Amino acid sequence: MATTERFRRLRRRGEGDAWHAVQLARHQDRPYTLDYLARMCDDFLELHGDRAEGDDPAVVAGIGSFRGQTVAFVGHQKGRDLKQRTHRNFGMPSPEGYRKAMRVFAIAARLGFPVVTLIDTPGAAPGVGAEERGQSGAIARSQLTLMGLRVPVVACVIGEGSSGGALAFGVADRVLMQQNAIYTVISPEGCAAILWKDAGEAKRAAAALRPTAEACLALGVVDAIVPEPSGGAHRDHAKAAELLGDAIQVELDVLASIPPQQRRAARRAKFRDMGAYVE
Amino acid sequence: MAERISVDISRSDGAGAAPEPAPRTRNTCPVCNSHYREDEMVANLRVCTNCGHHFPVTARERIVQLADEGSFTEVARGLHSDDPLEFVDSKAYPDRLRAAERSTGLRDAAIAGSCSIGGTSTAIVVLDFSFLGGSMGSVVGEKFARAGDLAIEMRLPLVSVAASGGARMQEGVLALMQMAKTVALVDELRESGRPYVSVLVHPTTGGVAASFAALGDIIIAEPGALLSFSGPRVVKQTTREDLPDDFGLAESNYRHGHVDLIVPRPELRDAVARSLALLTGGQPYRPSVLVGDLDPVGALGRAVSGMRRRISDMNPFRNGDDGDD
Numbered sequence: 001m002a003t004t005e006r007f008r009r010l011r012r013r014g015e016g017d018a019w020h021a022v023q024l025a026r027h028q029d030r031p032y033t034l035d036y037l038a039r040m041c042d043d044f045l046e047l048h049g050d051r052a053e054g055d056d057p058a059v060v061a062g063i064g065s066f067r068g069q070t071v072a073f074v075g076h077q078k079g080r081d082l083k084q085r086t087h088r089n090f091g092m093p094s095p096e097g098y099r100k101a102m103r104v105f106a107i108a109a110r111l112g113f114p115v116v117t118l119i120d121t122p123g124a125a126p127g128v129g130a131e132e133r134g135q136s137g138a139i140a141r142s143q144l145t146l147m148g149l150r151v152p153v154v155a156c157v158i159g160e161g162s163s164g165g166a167l168a169f170g171v172a173d174r175v176l177m178q179q180n181a182i183y184t185v186i187s188p189e190g191c192a193a194i195l196w197k198d199a200g201e202a203k204r205a206a207a208a209l210r211p212t213a214e215a216c217l218a219l220g221v222v223d224a225i226v227p228e229p230s231g232g233a234h235r236d237h238a239k240a241a242e243l244l245g246d247a248i249q250v251e252l253d254v255l256a257s258i259p260p261q262q263r264r265a266a267r268r269a270k271f272r273d274m275g276a277y278v279e
Numbered sequence: 280m281a282e283r284i285s286v287d288i289s290r291s292d293g294a295g296a297a298p299e300p301a302p303r304t305r306n307t308c309p310v311c312n313s314h315y316r317e318d319e320m321v322a323n324l325r326v327c328t329n330c331g332h333h334f335p336v337t338a339r340e341r342i343v344q345l346a347d348e349g350s351f352t353e354v355a356r357g358l359h360s361d362d363p364l365e366f367v368d369s370k371a372y373p374d375r376l377r378a379a380e381r382s383t384g385l386r387d388a389a390i391a392g393s394c395s396i397g398g399t400s401t402a403i404v405v406l407d408f409s410f411l412g413g414s415m416g417s418v419v420g421e422k423f424a425r426a427g428d429l430a431i432e433m434r435l436p437l438v439s440v441a442a443s444g445g446a447r448m449q450e451g452v453l454a455l456m457q458m459a460k461t462v463a464l465v466d467e468l469r470e471s472g473r474p475y476v477s478v479l480v481h482p483t484t485g486g487v488a489a490s491f492a493a494l495g496d497i498i499i500a501e502p503g504a505l506l507s508f509s510g511p512r513v514v515k516q517t518t519r520e521d522l523p524d525d526f527g528l529a530e531s532n533y534r535h536g537h538v539d540l541i542v543p544r545p546e547l548r549d550a551v552a553r554s555l556a557l558l559t560g561g562q563p564y565r566p567s568v569l570v571g572d573l574d575p576v577g578a579l580g581r582a583v584s585g586m587r588r589r590i591s592d593m594n595p596f597r598n599g600d601d602g603d604d
Contacts, residue, residue, distance in 0.1 A: 124489075126509035126513050127520065128514065128518075128522060128523065130509075131509065131531075135507075136493045136507070139508065140458075140462065140492075141493070144462050147459070147463055148470075163455065163486070164485070164508070166455075167459060171459050171462065183455075184455070185450070185454045185455040186448055205368075208367060208368065208451075209448070211451070211452065221453065267463075268466060271459040272424060272463050274420075274453060274456040274457070274459070275421055276363035276453055277360055277361055277421055279355075279357060279358060
């Protein structure tokens with residue numbers, strides 16, 4: 001069979017695995033930030049607005065009660081049906097979303113709450129308005145704000161972690177990644193369009209980009225992989241939330257014992273050490 | 280509004296370009312078709328003396344333009360990229376690197392070191408768009424970090440000149456992490472009280488626009504430079520919006536409050552020198568040669584004063600000047 005032969009060929013090059021992960025990470029029944037918060041928090045108060053321009057529905061930010069302590073949560077939010085997807089702009093944040101997040105980071109720092117971010121975006125919103133309102137600067141400052149926080153920060157990639165739009169929430173003391181999530185510099189389609197001049201080559205691009213949790217762990221980009229229920233997080237939201245909550249709690253417990261200044265220095269050093277070069 | 284000066288990156292490699300009159304070299308102005316000899320180009324800082332178009336400048340030439348003569352010392356010169364992903368598209372990544380090394384004489388898309396600018400010592404890192412589109416991979420990230428280290432250790436300010444299409448896809452998620460790496464250095468610079476001047480030239484987009492380049496205490500842009508997170512083509516394709524004529528340009532960024540100054544290249548050295556002198560609390564910088572005299576091939580001064588007229592209403596830098604106009 002031609003199809004079987006093609007699948008084998010893909011598999012050999014690792015394309016099967018990478019593409020499978022891309023599809024699971026984008027699965028429409030996969031739990032999103034609000035699905036997790038509803039299950040992980042005893043109370044969650046969502047906050048709205050960046051106090052300057054507006055409120056971005058592609059970003060959820062607020063304060064929650066997580067296993068006995070107050071935690072500031074920030075995450076990308078996708079929608080499940082067409083109406084919700086459009087409302088959430090497919091999880092692509094505008095500058096207001098990043099500024100709302102920074103507002104909540106600042107509250108956490110001032111009041112001494114740890115910060116947990118959940119990453120799930122195809123990238124920051126492209127658009128005339130987003131550029132005019134300072135998309136680049138918002139992404140840069142969100143990273144800088146997280147880098148300088150004196151409270152513990154844990155990030156977890158829970159779906160698609162694509163480009164600077166994802167990394168804006170990805171600066172943390174500990175970076176986790178769910179088993180079937182992807183983390184990548186550019187979407188496979190975007191990469192294919194640029195390097196192969198054909199968005200249809202997305203599968204090959206996915207294999208080349210190596211966006212899987214396993215690859216990211218091997219590259220030192222993430223610290224640990226969070227297991228998912230068998231078949232993927234979309235099969236059992238409650239179980240997925242329990243596993244994610246457990247992983248976050250382990251990290252928060254460890255980080256709580258480190259003095260703030262030391263934690264910040266270690267956070268900087270962690271990102272400082274990333275890269276592959278020869279002297 | 281601002282004049283749109285050849286900002287379409289695709290145009291330079293011919294893809295999708297409108298039919299052009301035949302003989303064009305890299306020294307032919309894409310706006311007004313004026314042609315220059317190479318020595319003229321160097322003398323006029325690669326600015327078209329007829330229309331003011333800013334041609335691309337390599338990292339080495341940029342350092343020559345900015346640094347006081349003989350003051351530059353390079354660091355981390357030997358750094359070169361590994362191939363962590365064993366990335367292959369139509370070409371293997373190591374082959375792409377070798378080709379870029381051969382055509383540019385560089386080992387990667389950045390040069391880092393220290394120099395003085397208008398008498399103020401500074402750490403400096405300059406990106407080179409001609410090396411794989413100035414894309415930021417591990418080496419560019421590390422060179423920015425080394426320049427940052429230098430600033431912190433020697434108690435110097437930092438100057439960066441960005442010219443980059445964004446993160447280097449061939450290094451995958453590690454390239455993405457270089458954004459955070461440069462941000463870590465900016466955090467450290469700020470904690471150490473070191474000033475940072477970020478110069479943005481055409482084009483500065485994607486992962487570079489959204490990391491260190493956006494975080495200068497002072498951000499200076501060259502006129503007509505495309506400075507955006509998403510490029511015009513991507514925005515058009517994904518949103519089907521009509522783009523304003525000055526979409527993403529330095530002038531638009533200035534109007535919306537994202538850059539401090541727009542400075543034509545012949546005045547850039549003075550602008551950086553002045554900023555450094557003020558930020559480091561030194562003696563105010565006084566240019567030894569007034570810009571009007573900086574007129575190596577006759578017409579450059581005219582081109583610049585024309586540009587200055589166009590941006591004078593938006594450039595506060597001119598106001599407190601010595602009235603050399």
